[in-house]
Amino acid sequence: MAANVRPPDPGADGRGDLPPHIAAASLPRRASPASERTPVYAMVGNPNCGKTTLFNALTGLRQKVGNYPGVTVEKKIGEAYSQHGRPMKIIDLPGAYSLAARSPDEAVTRDVLLGRRADTPQPDRVICVLDATNLERSLYFVHQIFDLGRPVIVVLNMMDLAQRAGIEIDARELEARLGVPVIAGEAVHGRGVVELRLAMSRAELPLPRHRWDVPAPIAPAVAELQASLSEGDGRPPLVARAEALLLLTDFDTVRVAGSTPLSARTTGILDAWRQRWAGQGTDWSGTLIKSRYDSIHRLCHDVTRRTRTQGPSLSDRVDAILIHSVWGWLVFATIMALLFFSIFTLAEYPMNWIDSQVAALGDWVKSTMSAGDLRDLFTDGVIAGVGGIVVFLPQILILFFFVGLLESTGYMARAAFLMDRPMSRVGLHGKSFIPLLGSYACAIPGIMATRTIEDAKDRLVTILVAPLMSCSARLPVYLLMIATLLPGDALPAGTKAGIMLLMYFLGTAGAFGFAWLFKRTLLRSSPPLMILELPPYQPPRFKDILRHMVERAWLFLKNAGTIILAISIVLWFLTTYPKHPDPAASPDVQIAHSFAGQAGKVIEPLIKPLGFDWRIGIGLITSFAAREVFVSSMGVIFGVQAGDDNTAPIRDAMRAAVWPDGAPLFTPLVCLVLMVYYVFAMQCMSTIAIVKRETNSWRWPLFQIAYMTGTAWLVCFAAYQAGRALGF
Amino acid sequence: MSSAPIPLSPLCQLPAGRTGRVTRLTGDEGFCQRIREMGFGEAALVTKISGSSTSLCLVNGMRIALNHGAAMSILVEHLPAAAR
Structure with missing residues (x-):
């Protein structure tokens, strides 16, 4: 039996069966953004569902995309235009599985959606991007978004991959059941972007009508907490409901409340209910999650159809090699060796060309200017200094090309999988390896990427050791010293690549060694539990890789x-x-x-x-x-x-x-x-x-x-x- | 006549290629919450793809990697080989 506490479904009169204290302040059935100001859209969804690709397509921006969870770890704001030429603000938020945030990147998403960020306007409308290959899991987060009582547009992304996997989704039926616009598309190929823009241009958008009954043992607590949060903690009514449900999902109250402590009244209510449930043996968090999933399961059953039984996919077959306990390591070592070998062989021609141009420029300045301090400033200061560093540009581009390939194909998550075992020896898990691998290009995005790590101490350890991974800025130093150490072009590139590989190995070993030390001394904590989603492999998106290379150049x-x-x-x-x-x-x-x-x-x-x-x-x-x-x-x-x-x-x-x-x-x-x-x-x-x-x-x-x-x-x-x- | 008991074991001990049903989560509360939110809660069907120290599993069509500690915290009942 289920109690009658429901998310906003105001019905024809815009009031529905909401509790009286909310009904008075509830939004109308059709909510329109304030016409006086630019509407603000939040773009949300699970990690790696294609949000940023869609965001780039709508805004014309070039935020980094990749095929692994955790590419976006901070909100990005862009502007798009409606079909009538009206500006619309879009906030691309980090991927999250739930509003009950477990890592700093998810906390950004939760705080923006709940209007807790002073630097970001609370979104008027929400675009939920769903991975069509994983509808059930994607809808869990959408289910929570519906609690916020804001107009929602659902984008079913990766429909091509779903079809290939034998999953057929009836988007029209899903739209009818949810009561919000549902747009099927493939952001990578630009499909669905026009339809999304049209939906965003609508002056009015319906509020979700999907019904969900909070389980009977939990419902009175939701109502009580909601009232207290609304009256005692000053939360807007619908945010109060969402927050009440979060407090009853997440065991960590502080994590839900963020930097705004709960009032004594709300804390008292929460503690009383938790004690009561503990006495009765009620698993309140599990009950709520299960109840949402039951509702989602019924919905998915009605709107999806499997056209064929899924056998091993191409990704499965590739994974059989790439994460194999022997072959996987061989492939990993081969990729790294190929990277360093390419740096010494492919880059040679453009480097020699740049070198000769720098020398020619120096000679030209010397031949055209009269001797003196000003000429020396140009030749010995500007040309020697800047020219000396610019010559390494081709090698840095090769490094970024390889890192881009790894990120774009989905190999990054596999590397994390492979590295989990060695990482566990030093007290971290494989997820920490993604920031470390990213730090080979630059420690700054690597350190930002630690936001996906749930445990604060593990995250700090990863931040502390990430700069030990040899970044691209070290590359010119290594190359210069190797050139000085091994003069002449007759020496095999393999020897030079070997020395380079040794330096990268030394940095990695140092990072592991210090992680081990810190986990046993300064930042001691229990061994972390890792859950990491491995995305399907995708062909490399050379356009994005080249764009990223140009940006880095x-x-x-x-x-x-x-x-x-x-x-x-x-x-x-x-x-x-x-x-x-x-x-x-x-x-x-x-x-x-x-x-x-x-x-x-x-x-x-x-x-x-x-x-x-x-x-x-x-x-x-x-x-x-x-x-x-x-x-x-x-x-x-x-x-x-x-x-x-x-x-x-x-x-x-x-x-x-x-x-x-x-x-x-x-x-x-x-x-x-x-x-x-x-x-x-x-x-x-x-x-x-x-x-x-x-x-x-x-x-x-x-x-x-x-x-x-x-x-x-x-x-x-x-x-x-x-x-x-x-x-x- | 009584049917043979269905073997129950941590996920890490589920043989590769076999499917099991999650029966109980034994990790800390936060872990249980997250894994349920990812659709990996009780009653979910999970197929082990590979791995012993780090497990790769298929749940609801998604590939999920779990380290040894995480896979130890998920108890599954082994289903017959034909079950998927």
Whole structure:
């Protein structure tokens, strides 16, 4: 038997059988957005159901999409236009399975929908994007959205995949049963976008009419809590109902209430009901969830039809290899090896071309300008600094192309599956590997991606170790040092790729090691339980991958044209002034006399035990802004030192560098130790800023700087001293 | 005549290729809540695709990976080989 507490179904008069205290304030049957202002739509749905693809199609924006759960972890706001040319605001929200949020990304969705975010308007209308291959599970979240009493448009996305899986959905019947517009489509192919825009353009949208009876043992509690939340906690009536249902689904009251504590009255009611149910042995959370699913199951039974029994899909057959305990690892290792091999082989031609253009530009400036400080500023500061870094653009693009392939095909989630076992050895689970894998490209999105991790301590551990994964900014440093270490093009690319792979391995091993340490000391918690949905494989979407590569290339060039340019000019000034009293002094003597030379000498005692001199020290300091600045700094320092007639690549100037006693500075051992330093040291201001934001404290970023840079020093000291003792 | 008891075991012990019905969830409350919300609650049919330490399962047409701890917390009754 079910009690008569229902979601808003106001019927013909707009009142229906809502409780009296709500009926007075309830919305009419057909709700229209305020005509005076831009209507606000929220786009919601389960993770990886195609929300962002649809959002991009509607707004013309280019938010990142991928084929794994957790691509969107923060709300994105865009603007679209109705068929009448009226602007409409759309908020793309992170994927969620339920309004009972269990991770920070889901909490963003819940808070926006419940109107708790001061920086975001509460949506007037909600677009629920459903994965048509998974209707029942998708409708659970929609069911909760209906509790909010807002007009809803349902989009049945991935209809093509559903048909291929033998699932037929009667969209018209579903629309009739739910009482809201239902649009069948395939966002990837742009199908359904026009229909959605038309539905969004309607001045009036109906409120959901799907009926659901709250189970009898729970219903009185819902009514009581709803009244208390509405009267005592000041919640709008329909939000009060949704929140009452959430409080009776989620065991963690604080998680539901967010930063607004519940009133004593509401807390008292909740505690009393929970105690009563505990005494009766009633599983209130399970009862509510089951009741929703029973209702959804009946609905799905009526609107879906299986046209054939599903055998093993293509994804199943591919998974039989890619997540196999032996073949899976071989494929994983092959992908990584192929990535590094490509970086050294495919990138060679464009790199040589850029290198020659930079050199030609330097020569042209030298031949057209008269000798002097201004010319030196251009050649030794701007061209050596910025040109030295721009040359690595092709390799960075290759890295992003590979990461894009992994994200687009659905392999990321498989990598997390494979890595679950090794991750469990250090106290984390496979889900933590997705942010770590993303950090190979850049630690910033990697750290943002930790928002999908439910346990706060596991999330913090993942944030703390993510910057140890070798990001794309380290790539130019590694490449420069490998070029200095292994001169000549005759050496096989495999050897260079092998050294590179070693650095990536070292960073990954470091991340695992520190995760193990933190989980056993600072951030001890019970072993986490992992539930991860593996999306079906999809062909790579090259358009999106290329677009992402162009965006990254632009970002890289923008950095080169702003931060790196500014640092190069400042560094040129610091290495050129004050001028040595003797105008005929050699470049070596001049640079030692400069501001940078003097500052470098101050820190030299600290880094000399690692085999580094003051010139490298300057690079270490300047690259605190961003790791790749090390390369431009070396370009400026050794460009200045090489004098006017030398436009050779930086690596040649570095190979010629010596200590005051004539011993070579960049020995193979020093090159390796320098790479190891960059594997471990925290050298990125943007990462520090994002860690501060994500942990809401300076404590953790400062700790991160201390432990990472301290480890870098200790490991380099041990490696250099051991290498020296062994005669290297 | 009594029918043979249906074997009950944690999901991680369900052989690959076999289907079971979820009978009980034994993990912490938050885990049980989430897994029910994903449609993996009591009475759901689950087919084990592969894995022992990390399990890959098919539930309602979706592939779900569970680590060992999670798969240990889900008790299933083994269904006959023909059941799907």
